[in-house]
Amino acid sequence: MTTGISELLAAASREAAPVVRGLRDDQLGAPTPCAEYTVGDLFNHLLHVVIGFQAVAARKEADFTTTPDYLEGDWRGRFGDETARLVEAWAAPGADEGAAGSMNLPARTLGSMVLLDLTVHAWDLARATGQSFTPDPASIGALAALVDEMAPTARQMKVFGDPLPVPDGASAFDALLAATGRDTGWRAPASA
Template structure:
């Protein structure tokens, strides 16, 4: 049975929230697999993403262009609260129906963008801060084909990097990471 997007987002949040809660303050300036972001700026970006995708679930305008400033106070708790609100927003009647966003994409496509960001950026943050991360298999099954369909446009828009080659024995999630331009074996550089 196909899970609703809110069920999938809830499963993704169950794996992402502990990663964000596990980020130590002394790791905030560490590099991440997203070369343009350190841990602080990627976490800030992820909170912004979660808030904007709540608006998109309600068919409201969102703004991804402004610089986020959420990394103050209890930002770990805020991330948990905002992911819960994201799940609730996509569980609302009609959230998965019709189109949403300035480009008029089908709502399920937009929700898969949120699901992909939540999952892939949780991996980015876990990898950057030395934490374990294993996504929910149902989430990977959903985002694999969805992100593959979006990949050409995402690359053209600079959202995905060029795909990374992985072996035939790569896991489904490693294939998703590679599709987005990430090396599934990325490790932070060790000080010499």
């Protein structure tokens, strides 16, 4: 039986939430494994994706052309609220069936795309801020298939970097990260 995308998103949200709660204000300007993003920028991007993909699940259009600044008020709490709404949106009957979005992709593929962001960017934020992160194991297989399928297009669009080598015996998650162009040995600079 295939695990529903909402169940995978719920598990990924549970793993990402402690990382977001652990982000300190003095770390928001620190670098991340995503060279173009600081911790604050990456949080804003991730929350914007989470909010946007609620609309995608409901077959509405989402605007990803600009990313608002969400770093005000209880932004850590808002992340938990918005990921709960994301899970609810993808649990709605038919949300992961048929095609959706402006690219008219299979809805389950789109749900997997937000799952990838939620999982990989939680790792990015954890790595940038010296926190631990363990992804939900049930998601890794689905995400590996997605990355294999989408990688050529994602690299052309500069969403993924070139794949990096992984040592023998590397975990499936390390292989997934390397396939997106991430250096699994990346560490925050000592001053971050």
